[in-house]
Structures are given as structure tokens and as C-alpha cells.
Amino acid sequence: xxxxxxxxxxxxxxxxxxxxxxxxxxxxxxxxxxxxxxxxxxxxxxxxxxxxxxxxxxxxxxxxxxxxxxxxxxxxxxxxxxxxxxxxxxxxxxxxxxxxxxxxxxxxxxxxxxxxxxxxxxxxxxxxxxxxxxxxxxxxxxxxxxxxxxxxxxxxxxxxxxxxxxxxxxxxxxxxxxxxxxxxxxxxxxxxxxxxxxxxxxxxxxxxxxxxxxxxxxxxxxxxxxxxxxxxxxxxxxxxxxxxxxxxxxxxxxxxxxxxxxxxxxxxxxxxxxxxxxxxxxxxxxxxxxxxxxxxxxxxxxxxxxxxxxxxxxxxxxxxxxxxxxxxxxxxxxxxxxxxxxxxxxxxxxxxxxxxxxxxxxxxxxxxxxxxxxxxxxxxxxxxxxxxxxxxxxx
Amino acid sequence: xxxxxxxxxxxxxxxxxxxxxxxxxxxxxxxxxxxxxxxxxxxxxxxxxxxxxxxxxxxxxxxxxxxxxxxxxxxxxxxxxxxxxxxxxxxxxxxxxxxxxxxxxxxxxxxxxxx
Ligand code: SF4
Numbered sequence: 097x098x099x100x101x102x103x104x105x106x107x108x109x110x111x112x113x114x115x116x117x118x119x120x121x122x123x124x125x126x127x128x129x130x131x132x133x134x135x136x137x138x139x140x141x142x143x144x145x146x147x148x149x150x151x152x153x154x155x156x157x158x159x160x161x162x163x164x165x166x167x168x169x170x171x172x173x174x175x176x177x178x179x180x181x182x183x184x185x186x187x188x189x190x191x192x193x194x195x196x197x198x199x200x201x202x203x204x205x206x207x208x209x210x211x212x213x214x215x216x217x218x219x220x221x222x223x224x225x226x227x228x229x230x231x232x233x234x235x236x237x238x239x240x241x242x243x244x245x246x247x248x249x250x251x252x253x254x255x256x257x258x259x260x261x262x263x264x265x266x267x268x269x270x271x272x273x274x275x276x277x278x279x280x281x282x283x284x285x286x287x288x289x290x291x292x293x294x295x296x297x298x299x300x301x302x303x304x305x306x307x308x309x310x311x312x313x314x315x316x317x318x319x320x321x322x323x324x325x326x327x328x329x330x331x332x333x334x335x336x337x338x339x340x341x342x343x344x345x346x347x348x349x350x351x352x353x354x355x356x357x358x359x360x361x362x363x364x365x366x367x368x369x370x371x372x373x374x375x376x377x378x379x380x381x382x383x384x385x386x387x388x389x390x391x392x393x394x395x396x397x398x399x400x401x402x403x404x405x406x407x408x409x410x411x412x413x414x415x416x417x418x419x420x421x422x423x424x425x426x427x428x429x430x431x432x433x434x435x436x437x438x439x440x441x442x443x444x445x446x447x448x449x450x451x452x453x454x455x456x457x458x459x460x461x462x463x464x465x466x467x468x469x470x471x472x473x474x475x476x477x478x479x480x481x482x483x484x485x486x487x488x489x490x491x
Numbered sequence: 492x493x494x495x496x497x498x499x500x501x502x503x504x505x506x507x508x509x510x511x512x513x514x515x516x517x518x519x520x521x522x523x524x525x526x527x528x529x530x531x532x533x534x535x536x537x538x539x540x541x542x543x544x545x546x547x548x549x550x551x552x553x554x555x556x557x558x559x560x561x562x563x564x565x566x567x568x569x570x571x572x573x574x575x576x577x578x579x580x581x582x583x584x585x586x587x588x589x590x591x592x593x594x595x596x597x598x599x600x601x602x603x604x605x606x
Contacts (some may be wrong), residue, residue: 135508268558
């Protein structure tokens with residue numbers, strides 16, 4: 097079984113005598129609680145049949161003048177492709193959570209602006225891992241044990257004890273930083289990145305001299321390094337050009353890659369699927385045929401340009417700032433989700449689905465872009481692909 | 492204030508976002524023990540976190556992974572009441588001790604009711 101608890105997509109999960117083996121706390125909790133808190137079909141707050149919910153949703157989408165489709169990071173590439181087709185057909189705005197998460201980093205990778213690699217390569221070769229604004233201990237609990245720090249790699253047989261060096265850069269102490277050989281607490285990510293670049297260029301930085309010098313000395317001794325950038329870096333780094341410059345300088349003294357720490361199981365799949373179709377990774381308007389910050393889910397919903405919102409496998413009422421989520425009630429809201437969420441609570445139409453990957457097959461892309469195929473033992477018929485096909489029939 | 496992910500809170504989310512354990516963790520604000528005195532707070536106090544006319548009440552707890560001189564909250568609808576799109580994960584807010592309990596989830600959700 098493959099876990100979809102986070103974007104690590106761990107492929108070694110087993111269920112024996114009702115016990116979930118190999119998964120972390122998050123993964124085992126997800127799998128053990130699959131049957132609880134399931135979404136029920138509703139229309140206008142009243143219980144409904146799935147058929148009626150799909151029909152109502154389809155009619156709403158059909159008559160919409162300005163629909164928005166959002167979410168899709170927890171579903172399969174097959175469902176994402178259908179959602180893109182539907183967005184094209186009804187000239188919708190289309191966005192996912194990467195706009196507020198790893199989008200800018202993934203875009204740089206897809207456009208070849210920063211070098212990236214796979215986590216399998218990291219496991220076999222990396223002697224230096226830098227988590228920057230990331231706390232995998234909580235967000236991706238098996239990231240370090242499967243890929244970066246604890247495993248014995250083909251070229252790193254002595255593992256973390258001798259062969260691997262772990263550094264953490266963050267605004268605070270974290271459970272991950274407590275395991276690191278080197279931790280740097282930063283107030284300003286741009287300043288620290290600048291300090292590293294300056295030192296790598298052989299000059300003296302004006303801030304963070306001690307910490308940056310220690311880190312750069314270690315970097316110069318490494319053969320294969322990786323920076324894993326999390327949400328802390330995404331929101332802390334104001335000048336993205338610094339990351340391009342840093343990766344360039346690092347590769348003058350060693351071999352260094354960047355991997356974004358996306359959380360949702362198939363955010364990367366959404367970005368790549370949309371990129372293949374349009375050359376853009378998110379916040380796309382099929383009416384205007386281009387991507388723009390003003391087409392992000394938050395901008396559209398806040399501006400009130402939309403009359404129907406379709407949320408698939410996401411809970412924006414919980415995760416997005418109130419300034420944005422409070423505008424969701426201004427238009428018709430359709431939610432497709434396997435479970436009840438705070439967004440299903442305020443939705444006009446709720447269509448229950450199954451858990452992609454766990455109850456229905458398909459493909460997803462791991463955090464590093466590696467494609468993972470899901471073949472669960474039992475296939476639920478009511479899944480995102482089926483629902484999207486039915487919605488498409490109506491439009 | 493920093494907004495972070497926490498595995499124990501996310502584990503409770505799998506029981507539903509109305510799960511008591513999930514709500515308790517989501518409505519908690521964490522300080523380093525040594526910082527509490529500077530903020531004139533004690534563990535168990537209720538505080539109001541406010542900025543730009545938005546406010547939420549949370550329960551004070553301690554954790555040694557909170558930022559020095561600041562506070563940490565977990566990603567949830569509680570954090571979303573005071574965050575903005577521009578500074579989603581790190582922002583400045585006012586904190587003051589108040590009477591009563593953390594804001595109830597239904598109190599927050601009432602704001603979403605269609606008029
Ligand atoms: S690390 Fe992520 S994918 Fe792996 S078991 Fe834990 S939650 Fe599941």
C-alpha cells in the first residue's frame with residue numbers, strides 16, 4: 097500500500113492483522129481513520145443522493161458565467177487532467193494550493209532555473225542535506241529516514257553516523273533542528289542567503305559571518321548536497337533571484353540540488369500536468385489563456401468575479417486566511433471530498449468521493465517529481481475521476 | 492508569530508476537524524517557558540491575538556520549539572483568522588490577556604453563514 101499522508105508517498109506500507117506497519121504517526125492515522133468522518137451528499141444543506149448532488153453541481157457549473165476550480169492536490173493526475181479539461185471547456189479560473197505553497201520553487205525547477213534531483217539520488221549519494229524553513233519531523237515524518245539522513249545509501253554506507261551531515265536553517269528551534277549537526281536561527285532569510293552567496297564568491301558578508309562561514313566550510317567539503325526548501329523559506333525569502341544565485345555558486349564548489357518540500361501528496365502532479373498543457377503551473381484563466389497573480393484563487397474569490405466555486409479535495413475555509421475564505425459564501429460553492437471538512441459545512445453542494453490512491457488507483461507525482469502508481473486492492477467506483485466525468489457530461 | 496505544521500495536531504485532524512483534540516491543539520498558542528514572564532503570561536491563560544481589526548482567543552501553552560521572543564501557532568482555521576495572504580506563515584500581532592476561553596469553532600463558523 098502507498099500512503100498519501102504527505103508528498104513522500106511512502107510505498108512500503110503494510111497492513112497486518114489490522115495494524116498499519118511502517119507508516120509514521122500521520123500516515124497510520126490517515127489509514128486507520130479512512131472510514132470515519134466521511135462526507136455525505138448534500139444539496140443546500142439537506143441530505144441528498146449522490147446522483148442529485150452531481151446533477152445540481154453540473155447544472156450550476158453549466159450556467160456559471162465565471163466559475164473557479166480549486167484544490168486537486170490530493171487527487172490523481174488522471175482526475176487533475178479531467179479538471180483541466182473541464183476548466184478549459186467552461187473557461188474557468190483554475191488554481192491549486194501551490195500558489196500559496198511551493199509553486200514558485202516548482203516553477204523554477206520546471207523552467208530549469210535551479211537544478212533539482214530525485215530523493216532516490218539523495219538517498220544513494222547525498223553527504224549534505226540542508227533543510228531550510230522546513231520541519232520534516234512534523235510535516236513529512238519519514239523524509240529523513242527514507243531519503244536524506246538516516247538511510248544507508250549506495251555511496252553512503254556509514255549513514256548519518258559518519259557519511260551524512262545535516263544542517264537546519266529556520267526562524268526557530270524545531271524537532272528537526274535538534275537532530276542537526278548545524279542549526280542556524282535566522283531572522284531574515286534573504287540576509288542569510290546573501291551571506292552564503294557572498295562567502296562562496298570569496299568576499300566577506302556583513303551579517304551572519306560565523307554561521308555562514310561554518311556552513312560554507314562544510315559545503316566545500318561535500319560531494320553531493322541538497323537544499324530542501326519548506327514553507328518557511330517560501331514565505332521568508334523575498335528575493336527569489338537569491339536562490340538562483342545561491343544554487344549557481346554552490347555548484348562552483350560542489351554538486352548541489354534543490355528540492356521543494358511540498359506537503360500535499362500530488363501538488364507536484366498538478367503543477368506538471370498544467371505546465372504540460374499550458375506552459376504555466378497554477379493560477380490560470382482559461383478565458384484569458386494565461387496565468388497571472390490576479391487569477392489566483394484568493395484574488396478571484398476576494399474580488400467576487402466568480403459565481404461558482406468548485407473545490408476538489410481541499411479545505412480552504414480552514415487553510416486560507418479569513419479575508420479570503422469569508423468571500424466563499426458570496427457565490428455557489430460545490431465541494432468534492434472524501435471527508436467532511438469545514439468547507440463542506442458551508443457548501444451548497446457536497447459530493448462525497450473516495451480517497452485517491454488509497455481507495456482508487458491512478459498516478460501521482462512525489463515531492464521530487466517521481467511518478468508513483470497506485471493500485472489499491474479494492475477500487476471504489478465513486479471517485480474523483482468518475483465524478484469529474486459526470487460533471488463534464490453536463491457541460 | 493509563526494504558523495507551523497504539527498504532526499500530533501494533523502493526526503487528530505484525521506478524526507475530523509470538529510475533534511476535541513484537534514480543536515484544543517488548534518486553539519493553543521505556544522511560547523518558550525523563559526519568554527512567558529516578558530509577556531506577563533502564565534500557562535493556561537487565555538489571550539486575544541489581534542491585528543487589523545481581526546481577533547481570536549487562544550490558550551497559552553509552552554513549547555521549547557516556539558521562536559525566541561515570539562509565539563507559535565498551528566496551521567488551522569484559528570491561525571487563518573489572523574493571517575493574511577502576504578504573510579501567511581510569519582506575522583506581527585498584538586497579544587493581550589483576556590478572561591474566558593478560547594474562541595469556539597462554531598463562533599468562527601457563524602461568520603461564514605450566508606446572509
Ligand atoms: S511520511 Fe508521509 S507518506 Fe510516509 S507514512 Fe508518513 S504521512 Fe505517509
